[in-house]
Structures are given as structure tokens and as C-alpha cells.
Amino acid sequence: MSRPVRDERGLLDRILSTPDVALVIPHLQPEVLHRVIQSCGLEDCSELVAMATPEQLQRVFDLDLWRASEPGLDERFDADRFGIWLDVLMESGAAIAAEKVAAMDADLVTAALAQHLRVFDVASVSSYESLDGDVIEQRHRHIEADCEIGGYLIEARRTGSWDSIVSLLLALDADHPDYFHRMMSECRRLSHDGFELDGLNDLLDDRAQDMFELAVDRDQRRETQGYLAPAEARAFLESARRLHISNAPSPPANPLAHAYFRAMKPVAPPEGNVNDPADLLPAASAAEAESPEISERVAAIVDALRDARVLTPQPRALLGPSEDEKTPRLTRIEAYLQAALDLSPVVYARRTEELAYLANALVAGCSMQARRIGEREASDAVLAVCNLGLEHWPSHWLVEPDLVSVFQVGWVVLYNDVCMFATERLIGALTELRCTDRETQSGLDDLRIALTKQWRAGTPWRASDSLDVLAILDMPAWTGILGLIDELPVLRAAISATDGSGLRSVSASAFTFISERSRIASIHEFMRTLPDVLRG
DSSP, rough: OOOSSSSOOHHHHHHSSSTHHHGGGGGGGGHHHHHHHHHGGGOOOHHHHHOOHHHHHHHHHHSSSEEEEEEEEESSOOOHHHHHHHHHTTTHHHEEEEEHHHHHHHHHHHHHHHEEEEEEHHHHHHHHHOOOOOOOOSOOOOOOOOEEEEEEEEEEEEEETTTHHHHHHHHHHHHHHHHHHHHHHHHHOOOOOOOOSSSSSSSHHHHHHHHHHHHHHHHHHHHHHHHHHHHHHHHHHHHHTTTTTTSSSSSSOOOOHHHHHHHSSOOOOSHHHHHHHHGSSOOOOOOOOOOOHHHHHHHHHHHHHHHSSSSSSSOOOOOOOOOOHHHHHTTHHHHHHHHHHHHHHHHHHHHHHHHHHHHHHHHHHHTTEEEEEOOHHHHHHHHHHHHHHHHTTTTTTTTEEEEHHHHHHHHHHHIIIIHHHHHHHHHHHHHHHOOOSHHHHHHHHHOOOOOOOOHHOOOGGGGGGGGGGHHHOHHHHHHHHHHHHHSSEEEEEEGGGGSOOOOOOOOOOOOOOOSSSSHHHHHHHHHHHHHHHHHH
């Protein structure tokens, strides 16, 4: 596991120098502790990990031990990362590590350890002598590492963290025997490999079934904290793309969102800066401080994290307003939220819950330029899409809109009038475009075929890798199109570089979320002139 590029040792030293830090760390929200670990590197945070409570660590595991191979896909348990966590825990000593592990959910620890080892009863694999005097070997050992602990033979599936695992199991056997034997008996059950080929061999084996149930339990825990499972997030966003605005007599209720809010516990009206989008994502409820002194020291750590931009990073997505821009881009959604706040704190709390749900849907179920969307970016994007939805809200829908319905309107407009529109126009331009270079023309033909296939499937962003050939013809145009043909379309600065102003050098990373009709109009104009731009 690679370490963070940034040197955050100064932040870690500032945290560790907090008076009574061992009493303060247990009061940090698990999400905050995870941010510190992400920023400073797990291997450097062994002292913080040693001070954390088992409950904190188990919540951090929910955040840190599950990874998706691609943004928006289901997350899978990372067994190697769990091994690194055991290495870090063991730096505080085997007895302390065993005490923390023994206070955690045994099913979680068992399922995780089963990815690293096989367990057998020593008696079942011991050699014995037959009545004829022959020595019968019960098990042929051809493995890199094994040992016997507490009456069990333990063999390594992975050897990366083997020494830490053995030390942990020895400490559990000595100090927490009931927990140890419960865990080992379950690991023994999970050590069977495969099925007999009897027609049922496509079923999950015990280990895979255990990991599936572990993932379901995690999703249920995170759902109560406001998070969305990737499958649910993808389903919500896909259903929003299929919304028919003109035909529907009223805003259709989304069953996925309805089920989510029905399962959620009521949230008290928010306090503090209600206009900060960074506060729209859910967090764990604040831990109660034992004393005012502890509370002040927790606040000091939070201030250090803010100073280091770990908790409240500056917006990376929104471009500054241009000189000729007279009005803010989010006028409608800001007025909407202000009206909700003026009406009732309860109504405003409901709207912030909806914003949190929508932001988490983007984080869990959507990608942007083939990468995961950041939390702050998701909050900014939701506000922009909702502003667009309010602008396009059908006049015949004579109801007070909730933000889930508003988002769905903006989302389908973004999908149809930006992503699908840009793809269709690009296919048309490619059909007429001819290039004297045979290799380039072949790439353009491949792009047209790939785009047509994905456009018909409704997922043109899946052909984004083929767009690179456009960079040969016009770099700014290629950069602009990359932003438009995406799951979350954005307006890149390159769009203005093709309007005849003479600007030809642009930043490939500068973009803004699309929040207004005028932005869509500029995109349509860009696509109208694209054939001439590509022809040079």
C-alpha cells in the first residue's frame, strides 16, 4: 500500500501534542479519524489507532476496508488492507491489539481472518499408525507458513501479515479464550475449499457467502448513518434518467428514495452554518465529551484538521465567475433553501436530508471522468443539478417540490440535453468528417462505431476511452467533449476556447457544474460549431 504523497507529519504531531490526547481521541467521530488516517497514512497512525476505541475502529473499518474496482461499482472487502491494519495494531503490543479485537464483532473479524488463513483441528490432520504398523499421513503440507495454536492447525492463505496474525491469535488464546475458540471454530468451518461437481458448484462457498452477508450487514449499518449502497445509488440515478417530464401529470415519487427516508431516523434541525455545502453529507452523531476541557481539546483537533484542509477542503470544481457574469449561478436553489429555512427549521432539516441523500447517491453510484466523485464535489454538483431542475420545473406540476423531485428533473435534463445531445451531434460530425491520415481516420471510425453502440444503450460515457483520437484534431474541443459525454456532465473551460475568441490553450482540469439554461445553450452552440472546429 503506497503512502500519501503529501507530508502530513506536521499535522500528526500537532494532533499527538494535544494535552490529554489519549482521552481526546476516543471522542472523535469515526469519520474524522478516518480522514486523518487517509491524509497521514495508516502506517504512520499507529499511535492514534492505539488510542481509538474498538467501536471507533469497527466504524472506521466500514469506511476503510471496502474498495470498488471502479467508481460506482459495488465495494468488496480488501483482505490485504485488513492485514495492514493488523500490522499497525500490533505495533502497540499483542495484548492491547487482542483486547481491541476481542471487543469487536466476532463475525467481522472471523470473515476477515478467513481470507488470510485455513484452520483445522490438530487431531483431524495428525498422522497415525494403522493396525498393520503403517504410518498414515492425514495431510501433506506444501504451504509456506503454518503453526499450531490452542489445538488448531493454522495455515496461511496469504503470507503478507502472517507474523502479526500469529501473534494476535496467541494473545487471544491466552487472554480471551472464549472469543478465540468461537472465532477459530468459525474459521474452521470456512476452510473447506470448493464443492463437488454435482450441478450445484456455482453456489457461493462458505467463505464467499460469509463475505456477502458481511457486506449486507455493512450496508444496513451505513444506511442508518445516511449512506447509500452503490447498487441502490445506481438504481436511483438510472431511474431519474428515465423520467418523462412532459407526460407526467405530477412529479412521480421515487420508490428508492421513499424507502430510504422511511428507514431513516428523524434528524433534528441543523445548527451552525446552514449554507455550507460541505455540511450536507451525513456524519456520525457527535460523541459526548466528558468535560468542557475535553470538549475544547476535541475542538482544537478539529481546528487543526480544518487548517490542514482535511475536513473542509476548498471547492475544486467551481470556476470563479467571469467578468461578464452578472448573477450567481445558484440563484434559484439558494432562494429555495432560504424559503424553506424561513418557513420552518423542520422543513429546512428535511431539505438538508434530501440534499445529503442526493450527494451520497452521486458519491456511491456515479463517476466523473472515470474517477470517484469527492464529497465536496458531490455537494456542489447536487446544488447545481437542483438549480437546473428548478429552472425546468414543469408549470403544470402545481405542487411544492421536494428536492429529490427537483434533482430528478435537473438530472434528466442534464442527461438528455447535454450528454445524449452532445453524443448524437458528435456522431453526426464524425459521419461527415474525413481525414487524410489513414490511422487517424481509422480511429475516428472506431470512435463513431463505439459511440453509436453506447448512445443506443443510453450509456455513451462508456465509449470515453475512444475519444482520445479527437485530441489529434483539436485539443480544446476534445477537452470540452470529455466533460459533456460523461455520467456527470460538466462544462469545461475548453468550451469557450472554441467560440472564435482566439483562446486555444486551456486547463484540462478546470470545469464548472451545469446549473442554468444559459450553460446548456452555450453547449448547444459549441456542438453546432464542432464540425468546423474538427475540420480545422
